[in-house]
Amino acid sequence: MAPLPSTLPRTYSRITLRERPKAAINPSLDGKTGTFTLETGVPMFGDDELKPGEVIVQVDWISVDPAMRGWLNPTRSYVPPVAIGATMRAAGVGRVVRLAEGDKGELAVGDWVVGTLNWTQYAKVPVKEVQKIQVDSTISPTLYLGALGMTGQTAYWGLHDVAQIQPGDTVVVTGAAGAVGSIACQLAKLHGCRVVAIAGGEAKCKWLKDELLPEDQHVVLDYKSADFKKNFRDVGYVDKVFENVGGEILDLILTRLNKYARIALCGAIADYQSAQPKGLQMYLTLISQSATIQGFIVFNYSQKYHVAAEEMAKHIRSGALKVRETRTEGIDQCVNALVGLFSGANTGKSLVKIGDEGAPKL
Amino acid sequence: MAPLPSTLPRTYSRITLRERPKAAINPSLDGKTGTFTLETGVPMFGDDELKPGEVIVQVDWISVDPAMRGWLNPTRSYVPPVAIGATMRAAGVGRVVRLAEGDKGELAVGDWVVGTLNWTQYAKVPVKEVQKIQVDSTISPTLYLGALGMTGQTAYWGLHDVAQIQPGDTVVVTGAAGAVGSIACQLAKLHGCRVVAIAGGEAKCKWLKDELLPEDQHVVLDYKSADFKKNFRDVGYVDKVFENVGGEILDLILTRLNKYARIALCGAIADYQSAQPKGLQMYLTLISQSATIQGFIVFNYSQKYHVAAEEMAKHIRSGALKVRETRTEGIDQCVNALVGLFSGANTGKSLVKIGDEGAPKL
Numbered sequence: 165m166a167p168l169p170s171t172l173p174r175t176y177s178r179i180t181l182r183e184r185p186k187a188a189i190n191p192s193l194d195g196k197t198g199t200f201t202l203e204t205g206v207p208m209f210g211d212d213e214l215k216p217g218e219v220i221v222q223v224d225w226i227s228v229d230p231a232m233r234g235w236l237n238p239t240r241s242y243v244p245p246v247a248i249g250a251t252m253r254a255a256g257v258g259r260v261v262r263l264a265e266g267d268k269g270e271l272a273v274g275d276w277v278v279g280t281l282n283w284t285q286y287a288k289v290p291v292k293e294v295q296k297i298q299v300d301s302t303i304s305p306t307l308y309l310g311a312l313g314m315t316g317q318t319a320y321w322g323l324h325d326v327a328q329i330q331p332g333d334t335v336v337v338t339g340a341a342g343a344v345g346s347i348a349c350q351l352a353k354l355h356g357c358r359v360v361a362i363a364g365g366e367a368k369c370k371w372l373k374d375e376l377l378p379e380d381q382h383v384v385l386d387y388k389s390a391d392f393k394k395n396f397r398d399v400g401y402v403d404k405v406f407e408n409v410g411g412e413i414l415d416l417i418l419t420r421l422n423k424y425a426r427i428a429l430c431g432a433i434a435d436y437q438s439a440q441p442k443g444l445q446m447y448l449t450l451i452s453q454s455a456t457i458q459g460f461i462v463f464n465y466s467q468k469y470h471v472a473a474e475e476m477a478k479h480i481r482s483g484a485l486k487v488r489e490t491r492t493e494g495i496d497q498c499v500n501a502l503v504g505l506f507s508g509a510n511t512g513k514s515l516v517k518i519g520d521e522g523a524p525k526l
Numbered sequence: 527m528a529p530l531p532s533t534l535p536r537t538y539s540r541i542t543l544r545e546r547p548k549a550a551i552n553p554s555l556d557g558k559t560g561t562f563t564l565e566t567g568v569p570m571f572g573d574d575e576l577k578p579g580e581v582i583v584q585v586d587w588i589s590v591d592p593a594m595r596g597w598l599n600p601t602r603s604y605v606p607p608v609a610i611g612a613t614m615r616a617a618g619v620g621r622v623v624r625l626a627e628g629d630k631g632e633l634a635v636g637d638w639v640v641g642t643l644n645w646t647q648y649a650k651v652p653v654k655e656v657q658k659i660q661v662d663s664t665i666s667p668t669l670y671l672g673a674l675g676m677t678g679q680t681a682y683w684g685l686h687d688v689a690q691i692q693p694g695d696t697v698v699v700t701g702a703a704g705a706v707g708s709i710a711c712q713l714a715k716l717h718g719c720r721v722v723a724i725a726g727g728e729a730k731c732k733w734l735k736d737e738l739l740p741e742d743q744h745v746v747l748d749y750k751s752a753d754f755k756k757n758f759r760d761v762g763y764v765d766k767v768f769e770n771v772g773g774e775i776l777d778l779i780l781t782r783l784n785k786y787a788r789i790a791l792c793g794a795i796a797d798y799q800s801a802q803p804k805g806l807q808m809y810l811t812l813i814s815q816s817a818t819i820q821g822f823i824v825f826n827y828s829q830k831y832h833v834a835a836e837e838m839a840k841h842i843r844s845g846a847l848k849v850r851e852t853r854t855e856g857i858d859q860c861v862n863a864l865v866g867l868f869s870g871a872n873t874g875k876s877l878v879k880i881g882d883e884g885a886p887k888l
Binding site for chain 2: 234240241242298334410415429430431432435436437440441442443444445447449450451452453454455456457458459460463464
């Protein structure tokens, strides 16, 4: 890890929202045509700007998540949309580099923290809005954006509270090679379920089968394969679904539900960028099978995060839970990493290294 | 009521399924082009055909329900599809006219029964598959097909177990002037909810407002009105939904859910006859509002029917629950009555009078 700067640079870079995309994100950063603008040479926060209870954090890694696409839409949701001109919202980890004058709070310079740090090299944030994290030889800071952070919480609560998985269930996980999906596959397996993992492309499917789900009873299916629909039908009927994709795959799943099936609707990446989603045509099977689709967001479980965090840490330390990351470097790569989620470019957790050393070469 | 025949006629009429409709039902009964065939002159069951435990029932009224459309499709469902050539499945009430030789069972000639009697003037059924009913001056036999039968059970369990209505909730009921919907409106009101009833056409809406929901807090909306969407938005966000219609109205409702909203998906009459339903495009709001769509069928609650039956009978006797029926007469009117459900021809429970006096004039 790079040493912390003893003095802060006079300027830093950040990425702000330029205009709301109607469908797909335009990745240009030229400030004229793209969805976002890369702002360089932003003056560093002055010491006099730092109010009591605030800190400056040097952002080290930011998390790239499908939900971020939804934050760009001017529609009612579980969080307000990102304002035009505002720094793009993102979870991140970093180190505290400045405390407010005279502050003897919970944090010290050099502490690692996780929180909503946004697409910026330096963030000024209230101490109450970040959480101190412990980093050691087996627990890297990026795990707090993945398995030990919102990603792991999402998989855990989606399976246990929303889908209500039980040992012996056949559990479908879509977007199975993604950050949340790959953890959901493993948690369902560890809970005694039979897992049907759906992902796109041979490489992702090979990784899922070889590394995460090698046991015979689990099935990995490539939705890009010509035989996908037939192969999915051969799996038989399904009890629980952890759904990240939506669209046509969800429609297919709807035709293969057992009675009282439960679908935990975590995401629908196939439809996040559609100006006009195709829609669920097969929803009538919800009636005939007395089945449920339940949407959820991880923040619903904030009072119970410690329950999942303990279980996830145990599995990480024991090696029962495997984590994969797709890493890119440089704040200017944030937009490409986000766009890459929708083209299926990532396997596992998508992360961008920020930090001083990741500053754009302009 | 007509007296029971002392001797049975030598023949009777019934309606059988001729071919499965791909979309809308073809109402012709000519036996060549329609979905169904009217069979007249069918020889009466012989006494030697009656096994111990079977009875012959003269069918008096049959129930016409949207779910019957689903029974025509060759798809996996909660009951097998009606076979080609078989008498069309339908709930009915009638009177026992013959017992098996030497049977001293639970039923006597003249008893009123309810059960799956089908589109026929005479039904031969096992005693175990019908239920004896009590008919008196305030409880007509047709009530056992409506408020005191599956219709009332459906409204009760959909509201209480699936939607989980609570006093103070804003509860949307679609298909509100229909058999199940009109009871659901009243049960939600009696439970202390604010009801938003959606129906098609001025006459139905006037009936709902004047007779069932006259209190100020309840809202009745005509989906055929030009201002419907605006008027629905003016209602504000909604907590619970009793959904009978599906299609575009459900899509609109999906945009107006409160957090943790619950949609009890009872039916989707707008899409039952679609070869290719338009589909739910707005399902992503289930995520942002942590909302649930749960399908159900009334048979899930068969072990608890007595709970709802007691409450429904109490409300009927007290006058708190108002019932309306759309009645037609003659077995040859069964198909038209079924088709009428999809064009919105009925208000309240749709019933066809069968009986000898309803025999077709051919």
